[in-house]
Structure formats: C-alpha cells, structure tokens
Amino acid sequence: MPDLTSILRLLPLVLPLAWALAGCAADSIDAAPPAPDKPWTPRVAANGEIQPGPPVAAPQAKTFILPENRAAGQIGAAPSIDPGHVYDLAELIDLAERNNPATRIAWNAARDAALATGIVKSAYLPRVVVAATGLYQASKGSDRLTAGPLSTGLTNPESADGVISAVTLNWLLFDFGQRDALAQAAEQASIISNIAFTAAHQQVIFDVSSAFYALAAARARRGANDLSLRNAQEVLDAAEARKKKGVGTSIEAAEARQGVAQARLLVVQAEGAEKNATVDLIAAVGLAPTTKLRVADVGRRSLSASMARAIDRKIENALARRPDVLQAYAAERASEAKLRAAQAEMLPKVFLSGTANYNAGNLTASTIFPTGLQTPISNLSGGRYGGTVLLGAAMPLYDGGVRAAIIEQAQVGVDTAATHLARTRQQAIRQIAVANTTLTTSLASFEAARALVAASETSYAAALAAYRSGVGDISAVSLGQTRLLQARNAQADAYSSALSSAALLALATGSLGSAPP
Numbered sequence: 001m002p003d004l005t006s007i008l009r010l011l012p013l014v015l016p017l018a019w020a021l022a023g024c025a026a027d028s029i030d031a032a033p034p035a036p037d038k039p040w041t042p043r044v045a046a047n048g049e050i051q052p053g054p055p056v057a058a059p060q061a062k063t064f065i066l067p068e069n070r071a072a073g074q075i076g077a078a079p080s081i082d083p084g085h086v087y088d089l090a091e092l093i094d095l096a097e098r099n100n101p102a103t104r105i106a107w108n109a110a111r112d113a114a115l116a117t118g119i120v121k122s123a124y125l126p127r128v129v130v131a132a133t134g135l136y137q138a139s140k141g142s143d144r145l146t147a148g149p150l151s152t153g154l155t156n157p158e159s160a161d162g163v164i165s166a167v168t169l170n171w172l173l174f175d176f177g178q179r180d181a182l183a184q185a186a187e188q189a190s191i192i193s194n195i196a197f198t199a200a201h202q203q204v205i206f207d208v209s210s211a212f213y214a215l216a217a218a219r220a221r222r223g224a225n226d227l228s229l230r231n232a233q234e235v236l237d238a239a240e241a242r243k244k245k246g247v248g249t250s251i252e253a254a255e256a257r258q259g260v261a262q263a264r265l266l267v268v269q270a271e272g273a274e275k276n277a278t279v280d281l282i283a284a285v286g287l288a289p290t291t292k293l294r295v296a297d298v299g300r301r302s303l304s305a306s307m308a309r310a311i312d313r314k315i316e317n318a319l320a321r322r323p324d325v326l327q328a329y330a331a332e333r334a335s336e337a338k339l340r341a342a343q344a345e346m347l348p349k350v351f352l353s354g355t356a357n358y359n360a361g362n363l364t365a366s367t368i369f370p371t372g373l374q375t376p377i378s379n380l381s382g383g384r385y386g387g388t389v390l391l392g393a394a395m396p397l398y399d400g401g402v403r404a405a406i407i408e409q410a411q412v413g414v415d416t417a418a419t420h421l422a423r424t425r426q427q428a429i430r431q432i433a434v435a436n437t438t439l440t441t442s443l444a445s446f447e448a449a450r451a452l453v454a455a456s457e458t459s460y461a462a463a464l465a466a467y468r469s470g471v472g473d474i475s476a477v478s479l480g481q482t483r484l485l486q487a488r489n490a491q492a493d494a495y496s497s498a499l500s501s502a503a504l505l506a507l508a509t510g511s512l513g514s515a516p517p
Helices: 004-030 089-099 101-124 178-244 250-285 315-321 323-344 402-468 474-508
Strands: 127-138 143-147 150-154 159-174 349-361 364-367 377-381 385-394
Touching (some): 089 101, 089 178, 178 250, 178 474, 250 474, 323 402
Antiparallel strands (some): 159 349
16 A cells, blocks of 8 residues: 555656546637638648648638648549540440449448458368467465466465466367358348449449430430521521511511520520530540540431330340349348348257367466457466367356347348348339330331421421512511421430430349440
8 A cells, every 4th residue: 555655756757647638628619610600720731731630820801711722632643544535335335334433332341241251261271370478476375376368376386387278279170050150141141242233333324325315315305406596696687588578577687696595595505515514525535524535426326216215025035133132032042041040049959179288387276368259268287288188068058138139130130131132123124114115205206396396397397488589477486486396306316315224224124234235
C-alpha cells in the first residue's frame, strides 16, 4: 500500500498528463457542429485535405462553399479513345463493359463471395498452432501460479524459469452436416454474386443501348428542325416574291419572318438536346463527360410487328434465365442451408485434439494452450518432452435458448426467401408483359407516324404551291409546316422508342447478352 509521501512525489508527473488529457477533451467538446444559419469552415491542411478537429473561425460574410480538395477531385486517367474513329453500338458496349464502374464493383463482389466460400470450406481441415511461452517465478516456499492457460507449480526450488514450446492440432471430425450446410450456403451466396455480375453487364448493355437510341432520336429531331428551317426560309422567299409583285402584303412577309425565327429557335434547342444526349451516352459508357467521342448513326433498321414476341409460351423460359429470379432462387436455397446448419448445432460434435510440447527449464506445467473444443492436458514435471492425443465428443447442454432462437430465425429466413422468390416471379412477369406491350405500341406508333409524315409532306407541298401561285393563304402554309415538323419528330421518337423497347424486352426476358440486333 503506497504511503502519502510516495503519492506526493508522483503528483508533479501526473498533473501535466491530466492537464493535457483535459485539453484534448475540451477540443473534442468544442468541435460542435455550426449553427443552422452559419457556414462550417473546416481546418484544411497544406495539401487541401480537410482535417479533423473543431472548425476555425468563420469569415464575416456568409459563404457555403467548401475549400478545394484536389486529391478528391481528380478525375483519373481516361481510357484510350481514338478521336478519329466512329464508334458503333457494339463498340460502345465493349467500352462500357471495360470502363463502367458498375461492372468492376460487381466483379469484386463476385470475387469476395468466392473467397468467402473457400474460407467456409477450410473448416474441413485441421487447425495447427505453434506457440512458445517463457516464464520466471520466484517464491520463498511452495506456490502455484496460474497465468491464462498456463499453470505452473513451484515446490522445492525458490525460483524457476524456462520456456515451454508446444504444437497443437485440433480437427473437427463429425458435426452432423453443419459444415456441409454452411458450405452450401456460401456456395449459393457465390452464385448470387456471379448472377449479379451478369446482371450488371446486362444493365450496362441496356443503358448504353437506350442512350444510343436516345441520341439517334435527338439527331433525327435536329435534322427535322434543320429541314423545317429550310422550309420556313422557302416560305419567306415566296412571301417576299409575292410582295415584290404587289400580290403579297407586309403582314404575310412579317408572318413568314416570324416562322423563320421560330424555326431557328427550335434548331438551337434541338442542337442542345443532341449535345445532352451525347453526354448521357458517354456517361453510360463510363467515360468522363468531357471525352470527345464520335458516335455512328443508328442506321435505318427495318421494324416489324414480329419484334413483339408471343410471350405467353415463353414466360417460363424467360423466368428461368432472369438474373433477379435466379438470385432469389439461390437465396432461398442458401436460407434452407442455413436452417440445416442451425439445426445441426443442437447435435454433438466429434473432434480429435493433440499436443506435442517441450519443456526447456525446471517448470511444472499442468495445462498448455486450449485448442478448439477441448483443452489438452500435459503433465510436465521436470520431463523435457510431453504429448497428448484426445478423441472426444462435445455437446452443449444449456445455452439459455440461444440455439433455439437461432433456429427460429433461420426458419423465418426460409419463409422470407420463399416469399421473395414468389414476389420476384410476379414482378418479372409484369415487367415482361409491360415491355412487350410497350414494344407493340411503339411499332404501331412508328407505322402511324410514318403515314402521318407522308400525308403532312403532301399537305405542306400543296399549300406552298398554292401560296406561290397566288391562290393560297400563308396561314395554311405555316400550319402545314408546323404539322410536318411535328410528324417528323413523332416518327423519330417512335423509331427510337421501338428500338429501346426491343432492348427493354430483351432485358426483361434475360436475353440481353450482347448488343441488340
């Protein structure tokens, strides 16, 4: 028991340490969040990184702009892109599969699940541990020291020292299928990750295809607006010619100039929409939005009603290859394996345990290093070598209901997984039906829009010819021009929608494994 004098001697050493710790605690208390109406001004290191600790004094003027952290803002090295090459859809999908972060994340998840399966299967193998313990003991009489798993006895000598080296082996021989069940659950988890990897690629293919078709529609709209601007200029030229001949009026010329201005505005908007669609496509590929990429035209593909499939006879085939259905099915099997593993925990376990040791001293050891299910016993009383081999069975008799609760949790997991599988199937059927209906509607809309374009072209040409000959009205020409532009835009949208809907149907049926045809 230390006396008062010893305590007083230690005070000069303890007080500065206590003061420093109090200062650290004060700093932590002061690091409170800023007020709701005041900006947070963090501590910033020389390299621009935000540092922990209380905020520094905020400036007088309110500003909610954080300091630059250039390490966090680095874009990274861009992939090799040929600026002179025109990339078609298949090449864009290939770029996306190599550069889109979604595919890399899914691949890492699949690798992690595969490693987890290997870890679980390692439970079939024995565990071997090598350890050494050095000990010194001094006593005036007979004494016994217990330090963790090592127990030493000291009798005649007043001191003892030495090193005890041991090699232990622990091998679980039989567990009523618990390891098998855990391995099956891990294998199903790996299957789920592999399916997710395939699903990520299918989603990337669909995203790139949809963005590619959206860009095609934006280009078609820009082309339609360019043509509409030329038509508006023709109407203006006709109005000016009629005015020079004394047949037309200033009001007609002004209305024609208004049509040209309106057409120019639509061209500017269409060009902006095309640029945005290009950025969306580049982002879907997984490249930086600033990447310069030349994209091929979609081309004129023939559309027919046969693209919409008779899905009634193919629902089961589609469900059998959809990633989400396969994942839900694997999750159900994994939950059943976990239930079997939990039930096996109620049964005994047969194990083999052994120890070989060497006593380099005059110690007396009765217990050396627990290994697994049973602690081997080694009675070293002056002898240099020792060894123990144990074959036994272990079964916990009472655990407060923990194992029963774990089994009940596993049963709930099985029911949840089965319900999730049923719901996934229902949702998949609905998505397939909706995708097929969408494609059918898009194909019909394209045929209707194509007929509307033909009729609008005839109507506009007739109205313009009549106006030039002096028997028509400029309002009819302007109306015909507007309707023609609307029909051409509708045709472009319907064409792109049909291609996107075909890709969506392929995704819904689990058959989108490459670039859409």
